[in-house]
Amino acid sequence: xxxxxxxxxxxxxxxxxxxxxxxxxxxxxxxxxxxxxxxxxxxxxxxxxxxxxxxxxxxxxxxxxxxxxxxxxxxxxxxxxxxxxxxxxxxxxxxxxxxxxxxxxxxxxxxxxxxxxxxxxxxxxxxxxxxxxxxxxxxxxxxxxxxxxxxxxxxxxxxxxxxxxxxxxxxxxxxxxxxxxxxxxxxxxxxxxxxxxxxxxxxxxxxxxxxxxxxxxxxxxxxxxxxxxxxxxxxxxxxxxxxxxxxxxxxxxxxxxxxxxxxxxxxxx
Numbered sequence: 001x002x003x004x005x006x007x008x009x010x011x012x013x014x015x016x017x018x019x020x021x022x023x024x025x026x027x028x029x030x031x032x033x034x035x036x037x038x039x040x041x042x043x044x045x046x047x048x049x050x051x052x053x054x055x056x057x058x059x060x061x062x063x064x065x066x067x068x069x070x071x072x073x074x075x076x077x078x079x080x081x082x083x084x085x086x087x088x089x090x091x092x093x094x095x096x097x098x099x100x101x102x103x104x105x106x107x108x109x110x111x112x113x114x115x116x117x118x119x120x121x122x123x124x125x126x127x128x129x130x131x132x133x134x135x136x137x138x139x140x141x142x143x144x145x146x147x148x149x150x151x152x153x154x155x156x157x158x159x160x161x162x163x164x165x166x167x168x169x170x171x172x173x174x175x176x177x178x179x180x181x182x183x184x185x186x187x188x189x190x191x192x193x194x195x196x197x198x199x200x201x202x203x204x205x206x207x208x209x210x211x212x213x214x215x216x217x218x219x220x221x222x223x224x225x226x227x228x229x230x231x232x233x234x235x236x237x238x239x240x241x242x243x244x245x246x247x248x249x250x251x252x253x254x255x256x257x258x259x260x261x262x263x264x265x266x267x268x269x
Contacts, residue, residue, distance in 0.1 A: 026244065033237035041233070052234040062239060065222040072134060072218065073202040076141040080198045081191060083142075084149025091150075092157030103154075110147040117143055118211030125212070132214025140212035141205060145198035152194035153187060160186050193257040196250035204247050219243060 007015075036047035056062060091103050109117060121140050130136060160183070173181070206220045213221065219239065226236045 029237050029240050029244075033234055033241055035234055038232055038234065052232070052238050055232065056235045056238040059235060062219075062222065062235075065217045065219040066242075068134065068137075068216060069203050069219040072137050072141060073199045075134075075138050076145045076202045077195050077199045079138070079142050080145035080149040081195050084146045084194065084198075085153050085187070085191060087146070088150050088153035088157050092154050106150055107147050109143040114205075114207030115211075118208045121208070122211040132212065132216065134216070136212045136214070137209055137216065137218070140208040141202040143208070144205075145202055148198045148201065149191065149194035152190040152197075156187050156190035189257040193254035196254040196257075200247040200250040200254075204243050 006012075031045065032041060033052060034048045034050060035042075035045035036049050037045060087106055091099060091106070118140065121136070121143075124130075125132065125136055204220050205218075206224060209218050209221060217225070220243065223236055223239055223243070226239075
């Protein structure tokens with residue numbers, strides 16, 4: 001019999017192999033952002049340099065897509081926080097015929113393939129003669145950002161006991177005061193986490209953006225074009241690092257914010 005709680009060697013090896021399979025490609029992106037070779041992916045790299053970070057900084061064609069991605073991600077996050085929270089409140093606090101079916105319709109966009117969402121949006125914009133702009137990209141991103149916020153908010157709403165809301169109203173607080181001092185503090189971490197996840201997903205989205213951007217280029221689309229017609233491969237890897245950090249940090253913060261989500265006022269564990 002084993003005298004400790006260590007897993008069998010084969011399970012440890014399998015876990016390590018799985019982690020390498022998932023993350024080794026990302027590590028290669030980091031490695032080739034420092035290569036001295038401009039066009040190929042020799043392994044090992046012929047040399048290491050940091051010059052490509054300066055080159056990327058001075059590339060004028062990178063900044064407009066970056067600004068557009070940040071603007072769309074910020075706006076879609078704000079829209080998702082407002083609409084996702086309202087939808088979550090309606091679904092969690094109301095009882096009506098067809099509630100479960102409506103909840104399914106709300107979360108359906110994130111389950112659909114991105115190409116289906118993109119094609120349907122592009123067809124709708126064409127039928128309505130809506131010109132492609134930042135707003136068409138925003139509407140495309142909102143289809144899944146709202147779902148992210150909704151999922152976080154509705155889970156927290158369902159753990160929030162209705163008795164504390166009733167107690168607040170019984171003590172003379174109006175609806176706004178109850179929302180500000182009772183509901184919002186209990187929803188705060190869930191909404192912040194949902195907003196961060198929505199921002200991260202919007203910032204690096206490609207498929208839906210391809211159908212709704214028209215002639216515009218977000219940073220992920222710029223990267224895709226650079227991979228198809230490469231000029232300086234390491235620069236693309238440098239930009240990939242920027243995208244990785246911009247998306248990884250909000251996801252990490254969201255994870256830590258929602259770890260203790262079960263500790264909600266008035267809600268049992």
